[in-house]
Amino acid sequence: GITRHYKFDIKLQNVTRLCQTKSILTVNGKFPGPRIIAREGDRLLIKVANHVQNNITIHWHGVRQLRTGWADGPAYITQCPIQTGQTYLYNFTVTGQRGTLFWHAHISWLRATIHGPIVILPKRHVPYPFPQPFKEVPIIFGEWWKADTETVINQAMQAGSGPNVSDAYTINGLPGPLYNCSAKDTFKLKVKPGKTYLLRLINAALNNELFFSVANHSLTVVESDAVYVKPFTTQIVLITPGQTTNVLLRTKPKAPNATFVIAARPYVSGPAAFDNSTTTGLIEYERVLGPNDNNKNKKLPLLKPRLPRFNDTSFSFKYNQKIRSLANAKFPANVPRAVSKKFFFTMGLGLGSCSTSQTCTNNTRLLGAFNNVSFVQPNTALLQAHFFNKTKGVYTTDFPTNPPFKFNYTGKPPNNSMVTTGTKVVQLAYNTSVELVLQDTSIIAPESHPLHLHGFNFFVVGMGIGNFDPKKDPTKFNLVDPAEKNTVGVPAGGWVAIRFLGDNPGVWFMHCHLEVHTSWGLKMAWVVLDGKKPNQKLLPPPSDLPKC
Ligand code: C2O
Numbered sequence: 327g328i329t330r331h332y333k334f335d336i337k338l339q340n341v342t343r344l345c346q347t348k349s350i351l352t353v354n355g356k357f358p359g360p361r362i363i364a365r366e367g368d369r370l371l372i373k374v375a376n377h378v379q380n381n382i383t384i385h386w387h388g389v390r391q392l393r394t395g396w397a398d399g400p401a402y403i404t405q406c407p408i409q410t411g412q413t414y415l416y417n418f419t420v421t422g423q424r425g426t427l428f429w430h431a432h433i434s435w436l437r438a439t440i441h442g443p444i445v446i447l448p449k450r451h452v453p454y455p456f457p458q459p460f461k462e463v464p465i466i467f468g469e470w471w472k473a474d475t476e477t478v479i480n481q482a483m484q485a486g487s488g489p490n491v492s493d494a495y496t497i498n499g500l501p502g503p504l505y506n507c508s509a510k511d512t513f514k515l516k517v518k519p520g521k522t523y524l525l526r527l528i529n530a531a532l533n534n535e536l537f538f539s540v541a542n543h544s545l546t547v548v549e550s551d552a553v554y555v556k557p558f559t560t561q562i563v564l565i566t567p568g569q570t571t572n573v574l575l576r577t578k579p580k581a582p583n584a585t586f587v588i589a590a591r592p593y594v595s596g597p598a599a600f601d602n603s604t605t606t607g608l609i610e611y612e613r614v615l616g617p618n619d620n621n622k623n624k625k626l627p628l629l630k631p632r633l634p635r636f637n638d639t640s641f642s643f644k645y646n647q648k649i650r651s652l653a654n655a656k657f658p659a660n661v662p663r664a665v666s667k668k669f670f671f672t673m674g675l676g677l678g679s680c681s682t683s684q685t686c687t688n689n690t691r692l693l694g695a696f697n698n699v700s701f702v703q704p705n706t707a708l709l710q711a712h713f714f715n716k717t718k719g720v721y722t723t724d725f726p727t728n729p730p731f732k733f734n735y736t737g738k739p740p741n742n743s744m745v746t747t748g749t750k751v752v753q754l755a756y757n758t759s760v761e762l763v764l765q766d767t768s769i770i771a772p773e774s775h776p777l778h779l780h781g782f783n784f785f786v787v788g789m790g791i792g793n794f795d796p797k798k799d800p801t802k803f804n805l806v807d808p809a810e811k812n813t814v815g816v817p818a819g820g821w822v823a824i825r826f827l828g829d830n831p832g833v834w835f836m837h838c839h840l841e842v843h844t845s846w847g848l849k850m851a852w853v854v855l856d857g858k859k860p861n862q863k864l865l866p867p868p869s870d871l872p873k874c
Pocket residue numbers: 385387400430432568778780835837839
């Protein structure tokens with residue numbers, strides 16, 4: 327591979343949407359941010375310079391960061407933030423991955439405006455395992471708030487009651503004509519007939535899973551979280567925050583007399599107040615006008631796609647089961663077969679005690695928790711504490727392997743629905759093979775949670791609705807062609823089972839990729855210890871690593 331250099335200047339930029347101008351945090355003045363392109367095997371050197379008042383970090387979401395945890399980016403997990411006037415050089419190599427990922431700010435809610443695509447091409451002369459596209463088009467879904475990001479965060483932290491619904495969903499930063507005074511802010515894709523387009527879909531929205539569809543065109547899913555999958559054709563794609571997926575769109579052989587709407591809108595599994603507004607864009611065919619065709623400006627009819635109901639959990643469950651790796655029985659996926667450590671985590675919201683700065687009902691507030699432990703952000707980075715052996719007072723390694731109560735998702739909430747708080751991690755020996763079952767809880771209400779793990783791809787060996795059955799369900803685990811992912815939707819009122827090999831020494835964040843749940847503590851970390859051999863150890867920290 328080669329080395330590629332990028333410079334990210336964090337600065338303010340005035341942007342107008344929904345008839346209001348506000349100053350937002352950007353990379354290089356762009357919203358959405360610049361595209362990073364690499365080939366598998368390339369080294370990336372990205373220098374981030376902070377020219378704003380906020381502290382900043384950038385995360386390369388889904389990049390495995392083998393032994394380079396210092397470049398991973400979550401604030402107070404792998405690094406202290408880059409402060410005003412400081413710079414930090416993110417230095418890492420892209421190995422064993424190809425497809426679409428994305429980068430985003432990983433501190434507070436700043437990823438609302440600080441995000442952009444990462445395109446990883448296969449090695450030179452290695453073709454895609456699907457038809458070569460005529461053109462590749464990144465499509466980033468996002469959310470837009472009229473209020474500034476700080477106000478939105480503060481709202482979310484108040485007792486955890488406000489649903490923080492954004493004012494618009496966006497396609498490549500544009501809300502589209504269904505929103506007030508946004509007709510001119512519409513994403514348009516001009517296409518030629520009879521060609522294959524590769525759409526690189528990225529859900530960078532903060533708090534919503536999204537359905538996506540294109541009128542009168544089906545989509546062939548070929549990749550998910552930068553891993554090739556067995557192609558399947560669908561009218562509708564479901565994508566959670568943190569997920570990326572590549573789909574092929576084959577245009578009609580002859581330019582039809584119509585313009586086609588593309589649309590995305592939320593899938594809402596929980597009871598939260600939902601926003602059923604829809605962001606739309608257009609697919610316009612290039613037309614060759616005949617000699618008698620003087621009516622250039624003729625308005626073509628607009629065809630609209632159909633999207634599932636906002637709470638269509640059964641669609642969501644079926645869609646997720648379709649995602650399978652390219653492996654087969656003869657050449658099965660590289661799933662750990664013998665598991666050395668098993669974990670069962672409940673994942674959901676519970677009640678915690680209130681701090682004085684918050685408005686609370688009955689002195690309690692909503693908190694997110696795995697196994698009833700709500701994560702408390704330390705004020706130094708866990709990775710430094712780990713590397714320099716100064717963990718005392720920073721974190722403890724007693725994260726519970728199982729929930730503290732007998733779990734039943736449909737029944738009455740357990741008596742101890744009060745969550746505890748702490749900075750707890752699970753510590754693993756190098757190369758531990760892990761099986762983790764994640765069970766959605768209904769202590770507050772069942773809800774789908776996009777679970778994201780840093781530093782690894784994991785295999786989704788099973789999923790189900792209802793309670794996980796430790797006797798029956800494992801007999802049905804898929805060890806042949808499970809999806810290999812960095813973010814999986816844990817179904818509302820259901821469970822997923824994942825496996826991964828702890829072959830990446832460092833400290834790795836795991837959290838719900840709904841920003842509101844992350845803020846409420848639905849997060850934890852895994853510490854993977856060094857192996858014996860020199861190439862099984864975390865590399866030393868770079869000299870410009872920010873200090874807290
Ligand atoms: Cu995309 Cu820890 O996140």
